[in-house]
Structure formats: C-alpha cells, structure tokens
Amino acid sequence: MLVGVPKEIKANENRVALLPVGASTLIQNGHKVVIETNAGVGSGFSDEDYKAIGAEIVKTAKEVYSAADMIMKVKEPIEPEYGLIKQGQVLFTYFHFAASKELTEAMMKVKCVCIAYETVQKADNSLPLLIPMSEVAGRMAPQEGAKYLEKAMGGRGILLGGVPGTGPAEVMILGGGIVGTNAAKIAAGFGAKVTIYDNNLYRLRYLDDVMPANVTTMMSNEYYIRAGLPKADLVIGAVLIPGTKAPKLVRRDMIPLMKEGSVIVDVSVDQGGCIETCKPTTHEHPTFVIDGVVHYCVANMPGAVPHTSTLALTNATLPYIVEIANKGYEKAIKSNTEIKLGLNMIDGKITYKGVAKAFDFEYHTVDSIIK
Numbered sequence: 001m002l003v004g005v006p007k008e009i010k011a012n013e014n015r016v017a018l019l020p021v022g023a024s025t026l027i028q029n030g031h032k033v034v035i036e037t038n039a040g041v042g043s044g045f046s047d048e049d050y051k052a053i054g055a056e057i058v059k060t061a062k063e064v065y066s067a068a069d070m071i072m073k074v075k076e077p078i079e080p081e082y083g084l085i086k087q088g089q090v091l092f093t094y095f096h097f098a099a100s101k102e103l104t105e106a107m108m109k110v111k112c113v114c115i116a117y118e119t120v121q122k123a124d125n126s127l128p129l130l131i132p133m134s135e136v137a138g139r140m141a142p143q144e145g146a147k148y149l150e151k152a153m154g155g156r157g158i159l160l161g162g163v164p165g166t167g168p169a170e171v172m173i174l175g176g177g178i179v180g181t182n183a184a185k186i187a188a189g190f191g192a193k194v195t196i197y198d199n200n201l202y203r204l205r206y207l208d209d210v211m212p213a214n215v216t217t218m219m220s221n222e223y224y225i226r227a228g229l230p231k232a233d234l235v236i237g238a239v240l241i242p243g244t245k246a247p248k249l250v251r252r253d254m255i256p257l258m259k260e261g262s263v264i265v266d267v268s269v270d271q272g273g274c275i276e277t278c279k280p281t282t283h284e285h286p287t288f289v290i291d292g293v294v295h296y297c298v299a300n301m302p303g304a305v306p307h308t309s310t311l312a313l314t315n316a317t318l319p320y321i322v323e324i325a326n327k328g329y330e331k332a333i334k335s336n337t338e339i340k341l342g343l344n345m346i347d348g349k350i351t352y353k354g355v356a357k358a359f360d361f362e363y364h365t366v367d368s369i370i371k
Contacts, residue, residue: 001325002032007039008121010075012283013312014042014306017072017093022318024053031325032056036064036114043310063111065089071327072321074313076103087111088347090329092321094118094133097344098244098358099272104350113329119243119352120320120342127242128338129320131178132312134267136302138182138238141265142190144296145234148263148287154294156261158233161191168192173275174220174249175238176203179267179292183236186341188215197249207321225249225313229257237266237274242246243344245272252276260292269298318321330370 004025016039019024023033033055037047047057058064065071065084073093077085085091094305095116097104107114117129127134142160149169152159162168171187173180176198187194188211196211197220198204204217211217218224228233229250235258239246246268249297255277266278273279277290280299287296302309312318320339324332333340344352349364356363 001032001273001328002067003070003325004034004064005036005039005072006064006081007036008042008074009061009080010078010303011299013075013300013303015303016040016043016076016306017074017314017317018321019043019155019197019202019310019314020045020049020053020055022314022321023050023055025318026324026325027054029322029326032276034058034064034067035325036061043306044352051229055171068217070321070324072317074310075303076100077107079106082106082110085110085112087088088113090115090324092117092317092324094270095344096270097352099270101359104345104355104359104361107345108348108350112345113328113343113347114345115324115339115341115342116344116352118242119316119344119347120338121242122338126283129313129316129342130240130242132316133302133309134178134240134310135182136312137267138179138303139186140301141179141183141236141238141267142187142234144286144298144301145171145236145263145265146190148294148296149233150263151261154261154287154289155263156233156259160187160234169233171195171234171236172232173197173236173238174225175268176200176217176242177238177240179240180236181207182237183267184211184215187234187236192234197225197228209218222248222249225302226254227256229254230259233262233276235262237264237268237278239268239274240271242354243352245358246273246274248276250277255291255293258291258293261294262292263294263296264338265296267301268273269297273297304313325340333366333370346370 149155
C-alpha cells in the first residue's frame, strides 16, 4: 500500500500524522510512504529525517493525494482539500463529523473511506486514539484558563492557586473522563479549589478516592451546575459522547450567573461544545467575550504543543496504521472490531449512528456494505 502524509493546513496546526519511525515501520512491512515537503517541520522532524529511512518527499499536497491509497492526517480535511480526495481512498484522521454538516456532506460526495481516530474503540469502551490528545488538552485547559484569568488578558485578575492570606480560584470541571481527570490534576497542582461534575456515580467515587484534598466531586445535573456557576472563576468543559455532539450542559441563559472576568475553556468544542455560547476559535484568535465571561474555545488545543502531541498521538495510531496497510482496509475492518468501530463513512454512506443522528441522515451498518 502507498501511504501518503500531507502537511496539515488548518490554522496553527503543526502536528504531523506519521513520524519517521512510523514511516520506517511501514517501509519495513513492504509499503511505500510519500510525505509532503515540510509536513513534519512544525513537530521537529525534517524532510531529511524522512528521506533517511526511505520515504519519498514531494512538493505538493496534490501529489500526495494523487498517489496514495491511504491518507494519514491529524485534523479533518478542510475545504481546499476536498477536491484532492479520491473516491475509494482511505482517510485515517480525526473527523468529528457530528460537529460539521459541511464536512460530512463533502465526504459523502467524494465517496472516500473515512476511518475516524475518535471512534476507534476497545472492548472496554476506551478510545485509544482519542486518549492521548484528551490527556494533552485536559492538561492544557487549566494552563490556558490561568492565563486568561489574568487582568491583562481580560480576566478577573485572579491567581489560580492564590497565595497565603488569599483564597485560591474555584475551578468547575464538567466531565470526569480523560480530559476532566487530567484537567483536575493540573488545576489541583496549581492549588485551585476544584469541583468535578459527572453523571456517573461510580466514576465520582473513583475520582474521590484518587484526587487530592482540594478536589471534590458533584453529581452533574442542571440544579448543581446552576448553583456552581456563580462561584466559579474557571469552567472547563470536558464532556464527550463518542462520535456525536456534546450535550449542552451550560445554556445561554446560564452565562450571566458567572462572575465578570471569569473564564470558560470548552475542550469539547470540536464535538459541538458542552457550553451553548461556545464556537470554535483558533490559536491566533483564541477568545471572545459574552456577558463579561471570557470564552476560550480553540478546537485543536494540542496543536499548540505539536512535539509532545505528535509523539503521543503516533505512539497510539501506528499499530492501526500498520494493520490497515498490511491487510487492506476491508480485511482490517472485518478482523478488528476496534477499526470497524472507527469506520464512519464509506462510498457516501454513513456507518456510525452518532453521525447519522446528528444530521438525520440515513444510517447503514458496516456489515451491510463490507461483506
């Protein structure tokens, strides 16, 4: 199989989908690898690093898409890339289809094979290709929140951990999964007073056992969220329902309950966001203000730390890449349930229920298409 890696073109996205060591592994398995020039530079890997292990470097994304049987990316294709994708070509990347009808319809029109990192799922329901970036984004969320709480950045002018003789900031985390747990670790490490909200009592019991004393847990429902918002200096949205839109836990009418200069960081914005006022922003223009509340809604937070993020992501993706390349996508899907769950679309047909439901499109089972 010929595996192609184009350079990411989404704003401020510096990650790359395949490291030189990954390209080497594919080549050792008898495959060819084509890399767009400078695709790895933002993550600290030069064209020479790829050439040294036998990958071919080409000048344009068009050359990559024209040659490749499978395209490896980090972020979903955007409009300039739609016309480069071929019918039947495998795209393995983060898609987050439920957050974009435009992207969903574009890929249906192209009739490519869309395998989404975020819905590859193990038997224990864990999401192995989402976890690394959720860990990064979760740990970044309090860091970004602390920055935008500074007065010069539009915030209240409060230090997350406080100092002796003053109180710490109060941090409200919506969701106790991977993002929420990592956010809580960092916020607690800063010395903030942290409350994690989740609707899974067993998860709350676990978090109550493992978290430090400055972290408390609360059942997630509208009553408790409304009661917590007026106290919160920083609210972190960390809710995920695999493959479908995040539920709106904080509605528009609840934002005025928050203090002037408080901050929202909605990590779930790439799945539509769990806070109604949130809309995707970029690293270049990361924030906006509604009712005096600073909203940070960057949809690719891990892109700000591309070296760490690329290493973490490719550690997880490489075994799946090799399996798809070695077997071909049809055999890989038939033999590996994890990859089967990652298939969101094929031949213009949606094969993931959450995506079909998001836009009221027809849903097709994988088995009805790949026999």
